[in-house]
Amino acid sequence: MNQVVIKSEQDIEKMRVAGRLASEVLDFITPHVKAGITTGELDRLCHDFMVEVQGTVPAPLNYCPPGHSPYPKSICTSVNHQICHGVPGEKLLKNGDIVNLDITVIKEGYHGDTSRMFIVGEGSIAARRLCQLTFEAMWRGIEQVRPGATLGDIGYAIQTFAEGVGYSVVREFCGHGIGTTFHEPPHVMHFGQPGTGLTLRKGMIFTIEPMLNIGKRHIKEMPDGWTIVTKDHSLSAQWEHTVLVTDDGYEVLTVSQGTPPKPAQPSRTT
Protein backbone atom coordinates (compact mmCIF):
# COMPACT_ATOMS: atom_id res chain seq x y z
CA MET A 1 0.00 0.00 0.00
CA ASN A 2 1.42 3.31 -1.03
CA GLN A 3 -1.77 5.31 -0.58
CA VAL A 4 -2.10 8.32 1.67
CA VAL A 5 -4.70 7.51 4.32
CA ILE A 6 -7.58 9.95 4.79
CA LYS A 7 -8.39 9.92 8.49
CA SER A 8 -11.95 9.53 9.81
CA GLU A 9 -13.41 11.83 12.46
CA GLN A 10 -12.81 9.03 15.00
CA ASP A 11 -9.16 8.72 13.93
CA ILE A 12 -8.74 12.49 14.14
CA GLU A 13 -10.03 12.64 17.69
CA LYS A 14 -7.51 9.96 18.75
CA MET A 15 -4.73 11.82 16.92
CA ARG A 16 -5.64 15.01 18.84
CA VAL A 17 -5.17 13.10 22.08
CA ALA A 18 -1.86 11.53 21.01
CA GLY A 19 -0.61 14.89 19.71
CA ARG A 20 -1.44 16.69 22.95
CA LEU A 21 0.24 13.98 25.00
CA ALA A 22 3.45 14.19 22.93
CA SER A 23 3.50 17.95 23.44
CA GLU A 24 2.89 17.53 27.17
CA VAL A 25 6.04 15.41 27.44
CA LEU A 26 7.97 18.43 26.15
CA ASP A 27 6.21 20.67 28.69
CA PHE A 28 7.13 18.21 31.43
CA ILE A 29 10.81 17.99 30.49
CA THR A 30 11.38 21.73 29.88
CA PRO A 31 12.45 22.67 33.45
CA HIS A 32 14.97 19.81 33.44
CA VAL A 33 16.85 21.00 30.35
CA LYS A 34 19.69 22.70 32.20
CA ALA A 35 23.48 22.63 32.34
CA GLY A 36 24.75 19.53 34.15
CA ILE A 37 22.05 17.04 33.14
CA THR A 38 22.88 14.25 30.72
CA THR A 39 20.82 13.39 27.66
CA GLY A 40 20.41 9.92 29.15
CA GLU A 41 18.79 11.42 32.25
CA LEU A 42 16.40 13.43 30.04
CA ASP A 43 15.48 10.17 28.28
CA ARG A 44 14.81 8.36 31.56
CA LEU A 45 12.66 11.21 32.92
CA CYS A 46 10.60 11.31 29.71
CA HIS A 47 10.32 7.53 29.55
CA ASP A 48 8.98 7.29 33.09
CA PHE A 49 6.55 10.19 32.52
CA MET A 50 5.19 8.58 29.35
CA VAL A 51 4.82 5.09 30.77
CA GLU A 52 3.86 5.79 34.37
CA VAL A 53 1.99 9.12 34.24
CA GLN A 54 0.49 9.23 30.74
CA GLY A 55 0.03 5.55 30.00
CA THR A 56 1.60 6.13 26.58
CA VAL A 57 4.15 4.01 24.72
CA PRO A 58 7.39 5.71 23.63
CA ALA A 59 7.37 4.98 19.88
CA PRO A 60 11.15 5.25 19.33
CA LEU A 61 12.05 2.48 21.82
CA ASN A 62 13.06 -0.58 19.77
CA TYR A 63 11.79 1.10 16.58
CA CYS A 64 13.50 -0.80 13.78
CA PRO A 65 12.97 0.44 10.21
CA PRO A 66 14.58 -1.65 7.43
CA GLY A 67 18.37 -1.38 7.43
CA HIS A 68 18.56 -0.16 11.03
CA SER A 69 19.32 -1.66 14.40
CA PRO A 70 16.53 -1.25 16.98
CA TYR A 71 16.55 2.30 18.39
CA PRO A 72 17.74 1.87 21.99
CA LYS A 73 16.05 4.80 23.77
CA SER A 74 12.63 6.43 24.23
CA ILE A 75 13.32 9.93 22.87
CA CYS A 76 15.80 11.59 20.50
CA THR A 77 18.22 14.22 21.86
CA SER A 78 20.18 16.04 19.15
CA VAL A 79 22.79 18.48 20.49
CA ASN A 80 24.53 21.29 18.53
CA HIS A 81 25.86 19.80 15.25
CA GLN A 82 23.66 16.73 15.67
CA ILE A 83 20.81 17.10 13.17
CA CYS A 84 18.37 14.40 14.28
CA HIS A 85 17.99 10.96 15.89
CA GLY A 86 20.62 11.74 18.53
CA VAL A 87 20.77 8.78 20.90
CA PRO A 88 20.62 9.81 24.59
CA GLY A 89 23.60 8.78 26.71
CA GLU A 90 26.37 10.17 28.89
CA LYS A 91 26.58 13.55 27.11
CA LEU A 92 26.38 16.38 29.67
CA LEU A 93 24.54 19.53 28.62
CA LYS A 94 26.54 22.73 29.15
CA ASN A 95 25.70 26.42 28.90
CA GLY A 96 25.44 27.54 25.29
CA ASP A 97 24.38 24.15 23.91
CA ILE A 98 21.28 23.88 21.75
CA VAL A 99 19.33 20.64 21.90
CA ASN A 100 16.36 19.24 20.01
CA LEU A 101 14.11 16.92 21.99
CA ASP A 102 11.93 14.81 19.70
CA ILE A 103 9.02 12.97 21.31
CA THR A 104 6.72 10.40 19.74
CA VAL A 105 4.07 8.74 21.89
CA ILE A 106 1.52 6.05 21.07
CA LYS A 107 -1.88 6.25 22.77
CA GLU A 108 -4.59 3.73 21.92
CA GLY A 109 -2.62 2.83 18.79
CA TYR A 110 -2.30 6.41 17.48
CA HIS A 111 0.97 8.38 17.20
CA GLY A 112 1.75 12.00 18.13
CA ASP A 113 5.15 13.33 16.98
CA THR A 114 6.63 16.72 17.92
CA SER A 115 9.97 18.34 18.70
CA ARG A 116 11.26 21.63 20.01
CA MET A 117 14.64 23.34 20.37
CA PHE A 118 16.02 24.22 23.80
CA ILE A 119 18.87 26.61 24.50
CA VAL A 120 20.93 25.74 27.59
CA GLY A 121 21.63 28.98 29.46
CA GLU A 122 21.75 32.09 27.34
CA GLY A 123 23.20 30.78 24.07
CA SER A 124 25.12 32.68 21.43
CA ILE A 125 23.38 35.14 19.10
CA ALA A 126 24.06 32.73 16.22
CA ALA A 127 22.49 29.81 18.09
CA ARG A 128 19.43 31.79 19.11
CA ARG A 129 18.92 33.10 15.59
CA LEU A 130 19.13 29.56 14.15
CA CYS A 131 16.57 28.19 16.62
CA GLN A 132 14.17 31.11 16.09
CA LEU A 133 14.37 31.09 12.31
CA THR A 134 14.01 27.30 12.12
CA PHE A 135 10.81 27.68 14.16
CA GLU A 136 9.64 30.29 11.70
CA ALA A 137 10.58 28.05 8.75
CA MET A 138 8.37 25.28 10.17
CA TRP A 139 5.50 27.76 10.45
CA ARG A 140 6.00 29.01 6.87
CA GLY A 141 5.41 25.38 5.86
CA ILE A 142 2.41 24.86 8.15
CA GLU A 143 0.72 27.99 6.81
CA GLN A 144 0.68 26.49 3.31
CA VAL A 145 -1.53 23.60 4.46
CA ARG A 146 -5.08 23.60 3.08
CA PRO A 147 -7.09 21.42 0.67
CA GLY A 148 -5.85 22.00 -2.89
CA ALA A 149 -2.33 23.07 -1.90
CA THR A 150 0.52 20.70 -2.78
CA LEU A 151 3.42 19.20 -0.87
CA GLY A 152 5.69 21.24 -3.17
CA ASP A 153 4.09 24.41 -1.82
CA ILE A 154 5.15 23.40 1.70
CA GLY A 155 8.70 22.53 0.68
CA TYR A 156 9.08 25.69 -1.38
CA ALA A 157 7.91 27.94 1.47
CA ILE A 158 10.40 26.36 3.88
CA GLN A 159 13.33 26.26 1.46
CA THR A 160 12.98 29.81 0.17
CA PHE A 161 12.68 31.18 3.70
CA ALA A 162 15.61 29.12 5.05
CA GLU A 163 17.96 29.83 2.17
CA GLY A 164 16.85 33.46 2.15
CA VAL A 165 18.20 33.89 5.68
CA GLY A 166 21.43 32.09 4.80
CA TYR A 167 20.81 28.55 6.09
CA SER A 168 20.81 25.21 4.28
CA VAL A 169 18.01 22.62 4.35
CA VAL A 170 18.75 18.97 5.13
CA ARG A 171 17.41 16.83 2.25
CA GLU A 172 17.79 13.25 3.48
CA PHE A 173 15.10 13.42 6.19
CA CYS A 174 11.60 14.70 5.77
CA GLY A 175 8.18 14.96 7.35
CA HIS A 176 5.84 12.00 7.00
CA GLY A 177 2.29 10.79 7.18
CA ILE A 178 1.42 9.49 10.64
CA GLY A 179 -1.49 7.71 12.29
CA THR A 180 -1.65 4.14 13.51
CA THR A 181 1.85 3.86 12.02
CA PHE A 182 4.85 6.04 12.98
CA HIS A 183 5.98 6.75 9.42
CA GLU A 184 3.59 6.34 6.49
CA PRO A 185 3.08 8.02 3.11
CA PRO A 186 3.49 10.76 2.06
CA HIS A 187 7.06 12.01 2.33
CA VAL A 188 6.88 15.71 3.21
CA MET A 189 10.01 17.32 1.77
CA HIS A 190 11.31 20.58 3.22
CA PHE A 191 12.37 21.82 -0.21
CA GLY A 192 10.66 21.85 -3.59
CA GLN A 193 8.72 23.73 -6.21
CA PRO A 194 5.26 25.29 -5.83
CA GLY A 195 2.36 23.44 -7.44
CA THR A 196 4.21 20.12 -7.61
CA GLY A 197 3.70 16.81 -5.82
CA LEU A 198 0.70 15.43 -3.97
CA THR A 199 -2.38 17.62 -3.67
CA LEU A 200 -3.55 17.94 -0.06
CA ARG A 201 -7.02 16.75 0.92
CA LYS A 202 -9.09 17.23 4.04
CA GLY A 203 -8.34 14.48 6.57
CA MET A 204 -4.67 13.96 5.73
CA ILE A 205 -2.33 14.04 8.74
CA PHE A 206 1.43 14.47 8.43
CA THR A 207 4.40 16.05 10.17
CA ILE A 208 6.39 19.10 9.12
CA GLU A 209 9.85 18.97 10.69
CA PRO A 210 12.51 21.04 8.88
CA MET A 211 16.19 20.66 9.78
CA LEU A 212 18.25 23.77 9.03
CA ASN A 213 22.05 24.08 9.20
CA ILE A 214 24.17 27.20 9.60
CA GLY A 215 26.74 25.64 7.24
CA LYS A 216 26.32 23.22 4.38
CA ARG A 217 23.39 20.80 4.11
CA HIS A 218 25.44 17.61 3.94
CA ILE A 219 25.06 14.95 6.60
CA LYS A 220 27.03 12.11 8.14
CA GLU A 221 25.76 9.11 10.10
CA MET A 222 27.58 8.24 13.31
CA PRO A 223 28.85 4.72 14.09
CA ASP A 224 25.91 4.18 16.48
CA GLY A 225 23.85 3.75 13.31
CA TRP A 226 21.33 6.44 14.31
CA THR A 227 22.78 9.84 15.21
CA ILE A 228 22.93 12.15 12.18
CA VAL A 229 25.38 15.10 12.24
CA THR A 230 26.34 17.90 9.90
CA LYS A 231 29.36 16.85 7.81
CA ASP A 232 30.96 20.28 8.41
CA HIS A 233 30.06 20.19 12.13
CA SER A 234 28.02 23.39 11.82
CA LEU A 235 25.08 23.96 14.18
CA SER A 236 21.73 22.45 13.20
CA ALA A 237 18.19 23.01 14.47
CA GLN A 238 14.80 21.33 13.99
CA TRP A 239 11.18 21.87 15.05
CA GLU A 240 8.29 19.49 14.41
CA HIS A 241 4.51 19.53 14.56
CA THR A 242 1.89 16.98 13.49
CA VAL A 243 -0.70 18.74 11.30
CA LEU A 244 -4.22 17.88 10.06
CA VAL A 245 -5.63 19.21 6.76
CA THR A 246 -9.04 20.74 7.60
CA ASP A 247 -11.91 22.08 5.42
CA ASP A 248 -10.24 25.42 4.90
CA GLY A 249 -6.70 25.12 6.24
CA TYR A 250 -4.87 23.29 8.98
CA GLU A 251 -5.09 22.22 12.60
CA VAL A 252 -1.88 21.63 14.56
CA LEU A 253 -2.46 18.49 16.65
CA THR A 254 0.68 18.62 18.81
CA VAL A 255 -0.44 21.40 21.11
CA SER A 256 -0.46 21.78 24.89
CA GLN A 257 -0.09 24.55 27.47
CA GLY A 258 3.62 25.01 26.79
CA THR A 259 3.50 25.03 22.98
CA PRO A 260 5.24 28.16 21.68
CA PRO A 261 2.71 30.32 19.80
CA LYS A 262 3.05 30.74 16.07
CA PRO A 263 5.13 33.77 15.11
CA ALA A 264 2.94 36.92 15.24
CA GLN A 265 4.36 38.45 12.11
CA PRO A 266 7.23 37.51 9.84
CA SER A 267 10.32 38.24 11.92
CA ARG A 268 13.14 40.42 10.67
CA THR A 269 15.79 38.29 9.13
CA THR A 270 18.72 40.65 9.09
Ligand code: MF3
Ligand atom coordinates in the same frame (compact mmCIF):
# COMPACT_ATOMS: atom_id res chain seq x y z
N1 MF3 B 1 10.59 11.30 15.78
C1 MF3 B 1 11.38 11.15 14.58
C2 MF3 B 1 10.58 11.76 13.48
O1 MF3 B 1 10.22 12.88 13.61
C3 MF3 B 1 11.73 9.74 14.31
C4 MF3 B 1 12.63 9.15 15.32
S1 MF3 B 1 12.91 7.50 14.91
C5 MF3 B 1 13.92 7.00 16.15
O2 MF3 B 1 10.21 11.18 12.50
F1 MF3 B 1 13.97 5.71 16.08
F2 MF3 B 1 15.09 7.58 15.97
F3 MF3 B 1 13.46 7.39 17.29
Ligand code: CO
Ligand atom coordinates in the same frame (compact mmCIF):
# COMPACT_ATOMS: atom_id res chain seq x y z
CO1 CO C 1 8.38 12.95 12.60
Ligand code: CO
Ligand atom coordinates in the same frame (compact mmCIF):
# COMPACT_ATOMS: atom_id res chain seq x y z
CO1 CO D 1 9.75 13.41 15.60
